[in-house]
Amino acid sequence: VKARKKKKLPNYTQIILESLEGGDTARVRSVLGQLHPADIGKLLESIPPQQRHAVWALTEPGKDGEVLLEVSEDVRRDLIREMDGAELVAAARALDIDDIADLIPDLSDEVIAEILFALGKQDRQRLDAVLSYADDTAGGLMNVDTVTVRENISQEVVLRYLRSRGALPEHTVNLFVVDRADHLLGVLPLTRLLTTDTSLRVSQVMDRDVTKFAATTPDRDVAAAFERYNLVAAPVVDEQNRLIGRITIDDVVDVLRERADESIMGMGGLHKEEDLFAPVLRKARNRWPWILLNLVTAFVASSVIGAYQETIHVLVVLAALMPIVAAIAGNTGNQTVALIVRALALGEVNYASLGRLLLRELAVSAVNGALWGLIAGVVVWVIYRDLRLASVLAVAMLLNLLVAAAMGVLIPLVLRRMGRDPALGSTVLLTATTDSMGFLIFLSLATFVLV
Amino acid sequence: VKARKKKKLPNYTQIILESLEGGDTARVRSVLGQLHPADIGKLLESIPPQQRHAVWALTEPGKDGEVLLEVSEDVRRDLIREMDGAELVAAARALDIDDIADLIPDLSDEVIAEILFALGKQDRQRLDAVLSYADDTAGGLMNVDTVTVRENISQEVVLRYLRSRGALPEHTVNLFVVDRADHLLGVLPLTRLLTTDTSLRVSQVMDRDVTKFAATTPDRDVAAAFERYNLVAAPVVDEQNRLIGRITIDDVVDVLRERADESIMGMGGLHKEEDLFAPVLRKARNRWPWILLNLVTAFVASSVIGAYQETIHVLVVLAALMPIVAAIAGNTGNQTVALIVRALALGEVNYASLGRLLLRELAVSAVNGALWGLIAGVVVWVIYRDLRLASVLAVAMLLNLLVAAAMGVLIPLVLRRMGRDPALGSTVLLTATTDSMGFLIFLSLATFVLV
Numbered sequence: 001v002k003a004r005k006k007k008k009l010p011n012y013t014q015i016i017l018e019s020l021e022g023g024d025t026a027r028v029r030s031v032l033g034q035l036h037p038a039d040i041g042k043l044l045e046s047i048p049p050q051q052r053h054a055v056w057a058l059t060e061p062g063k064d065g066e067v068l069l070e071v072s073e074d075v076r077r078d079l080i081r082e083m084d085g086a087e088l089v090a091a092a093r094a095l096d097i098d099d100i101a102d103l104i105p106d107l108s109d110e111v112i113a114e115i116l117f118a119l120g121k122q123d124r125q126r127l128d129a130v131l132s133y134a135d136d137t138a139g140g141l142m143n144v145d146t147v148t149v150r151e152n153i154s155q156e157v158v159l160r161y162l163r164s165r166g167a168l169p170e171h172t173v174n175l176f177v178v179d180r181a182d183h184l185l186g187v188l189p190l191t192r193l194l195t196t197d198t199s200l201r202v203s204q205v206m207d208r209d210v211t212k213f214a215a216t217t218p219d220r221d222v223a224a225a226f227e228r229y230n231l232v233a234a235p236v237v238d239e240q241n242r243l244i245g246r247i248t249i250d251d252v253v254d255v256l257r258e259r260a261d262e263s264i265m266g267m268g269g270l271h272k273e274e275d276l277f278a279p280v281l282r283k284a285r286n287r288w289p290w291i292l293l294n295l296v297t298a299f300v301a302s303s304v305i306g307a308y309q310e311t312i313h314v315l316v317v318l319a320a321l322m323p324i325v326a327a328i329a330g331n332t333g334n335q336t337v338a339l340i341v342r343a344l345a346l347g348e349v350n351y352a353s354l355g356r357l358l359l360r361e362l363a364v365s366a367v368n369g370a371l372w373g374l375i376a377g378v379v380v381w382v383i384y385r386d387l388r389l390a391s392v393l394a395v396a397m398l399l400n401l402l403v404a405a406a407m408g409v410l411i412p413l414v415l416r417r418m419g420r421d422p423a424l425g426s427t428v429l430l431t432a433t434t435d436s437m438g439f440l441i442f443l444s445l446a447t448f449v450l451v
Numbered sequence: 452v453k454a455r456k457k458k459k460l461p462n463y464t465q466i467i468l469e470s471l472e473g474g475d476t477a478r479v480r481s482v483l484g485q486l487h488p489a490d491i492g493k494l495l496e497s498i499p500p501q502q503r504h505a506v507w508a509l510t511e512p513g514k515d516g517e518v519l520l521e522v523s524e525d526v527r528r529d530l531i532r533e534m535d536g537a538e539l540v541a542a543a544r545a546l547d548i549d550d551i552a553d554l555i556p557d558l559s560d561e562v563i564a565e566i567l568f569a570l571g572k573q574d575r576q577r578l579d580a581v582l583s584y585a586d587d588t589a590g591g592l593m594n595v596d597t598v599t600v601r602e603n604i605s606q607e608v609v610l611r612y613l614r615s616r617g618a619l620p621e622h623t624v625n626l627f628v629v630d631r632a633d634h635l636l637g638v639l640p641l642t643r644l645l646t647t648d649t650s651l652r653v654s655q656v657m658d659r660d661v662t663k664f665a666a667t668t669p670d671r672d673v674a675a676a677f678e679r680y681n682l683v684a685a686p687v688v689d690e691q692n693r694l695i696g697r698i699t700i701d702d703v704v705d706v707l708r709e710r711a712d713e714s715i716m717g718m719g720g721l722h723k724e725e726d727l728f729a730p731v732l733r734k735a736r737n738r739w740p741w742i743l744l745n746l747v748t749a750f751v752a753s754s755v756i757g758a759y760q761e762t763i764h765v766l767v768v769l770a771a772l773m774p775i776v777a778a779i780a781g782n783t784g785n786q787t788v789a790l791i792v793r794a795l796a797l798g799e800v801n802y803a804s805l806g807r808l809l810l811r812e813l814a815v816s817a818v819n820g821a822l823w824g825l826i827a828g829v830v831v832w833v834i835y836r837d838l839r840l841a842s843v844l845a846v847a848m849l850l851n852l853l854v855a856a857a858m859g860v861l862i863p864l865v866l867r868r869m870g871r872d873p874a875l876g877s878t879v880l881l882t883a884t885t886d887s888m889g890f891l892i893f894l895s896l897a898t899f900v901l902v
Binding site: 013014036038039042045046047048159162163165166167168170171172173190191193194195196197198226227228229230232249250252253254256257259260261263264265276277280281283284287288290291294295297298299301302303305306309312313316317319320321322323324326327328330331332334335338339341342343345346347348349350353356357360363364367368371372375376379423427428431432435439 | 464465487489490493496497498499610613614616617618619621622623624641642644645646647648649677678679680681683700701703704705707708710711712714715716727728731732734735738739741742745746748749750752753754756757760763764767768770771772773774775777778779781782783785786789790792793794796797798799800801804807808811814815818819822823826827830874878879882886890
């Protein structure tokens with residue numbers, strides 16, 4: 001069963017790539033016609049630009065807008081470059097207001113003007129409202145298609161209203177109860193409406209204790225609340241508690257996915273949405289800040305060794321052993337970093353428990369440093385038959401593991417305190433520290449004891 | 452606004468810890484009484500064992516079951532050890548069947564027997580059904596509280612049935628349409644039921660094209676489908692297409708969170724649910740396999756250097772420069788690893804595009820190796836005024852970055868091919884390779900050119 005999904009994806013990718021090569025565009029069109037926009041997006045992300053553009057040209061225009069929403073930023077920009085103004089306007093018009101808002105940053109001013117022109121006045125105002133909030137806030141995440149009712153009408157009337165209104169927006173699970181001035185009073189779950197007496201008034205059955213979000217709430221807090229309280233949909237209000245939109249779980253799932261991507265990619269110092277097949281020069285450039293940082297710290301580590309050149313000249317074996325001290329601490333410290341980054345993401349670290357957490361990680365390092373330092377020392381003794389050399393290595397490993405534990409806890413916390421993403425670059429900084437300190441501890445101990 | 456959540460959490464943690472210290476158990480109880488079980492779970496995870504046990508003893512028994520579901524495995528076992536049989540049975544009885552199933556693995560045989568005894572016959576059968584599927588499959592994830600209707604009745608009758616039935620299970624968005632033998636025919640969304648003509652039959656309004664899951668579908672595939680197709684709930688069927696349960700988005704969100712945790716923690720080689728405050732010896736032991744692997748690879752790298760001791764003896768500065776070659780490649784290679792691990796998780800890498808992907812990463816490394824090798828070479832020339840030494844460093848950096856790109860793509864793919872988690876240990880293996888190869892390339896070039 002595990003292999004099934006892996007095979008399914010390459011299958012249609014394979015068919016499309018082969019049909020494309022064979023010039024069978026009808027076949028490509030027909031396979032694309034059967035795919036969900038999300039699947040077309042995934043396909044476009046997994047193939048190189050030349051084929052991507054060919055497939056994109058063959059995708060039916062009706063799916064264009066939804067596909068654009070599914071792909072990563074880099075790929076989206078690439079696809080938009082392939083479309084003319086009329087195609088973009090048509091693609092946007094097929095979408096919900098909040099989805100159009102997501103595309104706006106990647107569109108040219110002329111295309112945006114044309115889209116605004118094509119929208120009705122009410123939709124234009126709604127789009128304006130969504131665009132006035134940052135992308136990564138509840139306001140940027142929300143949908144404006146709320147269905148509202150008043151509290152003093154009976155459920156009977158609500159039922160008649162819904163039936164006369166026709167289809168409800170996707171993922172509607174609650175009706176929002178508001179007063180004349182749109183102030184949010186509560187929510188009426190559809191399940192409640194369906195199971196309680198129809199003669200009751202809305203005010204008698206609605207939930208007044210509602211988890212709601214201010215438009216400026218950061219999306220990570222929204223996602224955390226949805227996850228913690230098992231929400232499916234929640235209202236968004238302005239400073240006066242007026243209902244301005246609703247957030248649904250599918251958008252929150254995207255936020256959770258993005259956060260997870262950021263953590264994985266961020267540990268390496270990459271942007272979360274790097275296109276696998278971005279142009280080589282762009283990919284190369286993305287990594288420059290980290291290489292620069294890394295080069296600087298590597299030269300620092302190098303200068304530490306440089307300061308002990310005479311010691312190494314006397315005892316060349318030190319040059320062979322010093323990377324061991326650095327490597328073990330680097331990897332162990334990165335485990336601590338991973339632990340703290342996750343705990344921070346889950347909100348499990350607070351400054352009250354910080355001291356105890358640090359002590360515990362130091363204790364773990366003390367145990368492992370003593371044990372594995374001893375093991376490494378024995379190995380060195382077996383190879384070089386030099387007890388003092390073996391002891392220096394063992395003690396240096398122990399000390400550097402303590403450095404690794406302390407820095408592994410502190411680096412992510414300090415980054416967070418500075419308002420930065422604790423995942424971003426923690427490992428680069430950790431390794432820089434454990435390298436330099438490893439060389440320093442080992443070589444200075446060796447100079448003192450052995451030379 | 453950003454600071455708000457960060458402050459809220461420490462606040463009640465602080466109050467509880469302080470009240471605990473001051474012996475004010477009434478205060479602790481009152482704060483706990485206002486918290487959602489998820490918040491109590493978070494609190495228990497973020498405090499050390501001694502306080503954790505004290506708080507747990509003061510938590511009202513009615514919330515025990517739900518709190519146990521919210522905490523990580525390690526913490527759950529810790530809390531369960533603090534409870535006696537009667538408390539555990541009471542906690543379990545307050546839960547849904549699928550939630551009881553999640554607790555079963557951590558309970559003793561006697562407690563399980565008591566819980567089974569306390570359940571009615573139907574619930575016992577349902578629990579059996581859920582337990583017969585692995586934890587990480589659709590069957591293990593599903594809820595058994597489906598609401599079903601027949602296709603040949605009118606919506607009018609459905610409405611009457613729902614009103615006579617009373618409250619619907621949490622997160623009910625669809626009714627499931629089944630025949631006499633429970634075969635799944637379609638779903639009737641509540642929104643459809645509320646907005647279409649009540650005289651229509653279920654068969655006239657239901658969706659027949661339903662995304663459904665076999666009970667044995669891996670949970671990661673279920674999560675991917677929910678994410679891709681924006682689902683809120685989906686039916687689970689057996690081999691005969693008989694409805695056996697439903698999966699709701701809140702359980703899927705937990706799976707997505709777990710996968711994200713696995714990636715972050717896995718990159719460091721840790722188990723995803725390690726308790727922050729696990730006993731020191733257990734935490735230390737968790738890391739032994741990786742330290743051992745790391746120690747072996749570090750000694751390999753060390754022996755590479757050992758083979759060039761004479762070269763280093765002649766030119767000690769090589770010892771100072773060789774870690775630069777290793778460090779830059781290690782960090783750059785880990786960026787490639789992060790990129791590939793994420794792409795694998797999203798299903799974006801297929802063997803059709805593998806060759807192109809590898810070439811592209813190699814090209815990126817060639818560009819960055821040439822550029823940053825040159826920069827590092829210039830720095831070395833400025834410091835040591837030795838053009839040949841500077842050239843050797845530049846060329847070694849370029850070559851080792853190519854090694855890093857190739858291994859960064861291949862290591863996660865090979866791990867995946869071997870059926871292992873590509874995130875787990877990729878970075879340890881990558882660093883081991885770039886260290887050894889870095890020393891080998893740099894020192895052999897230096898021996899050839901300089902000595």
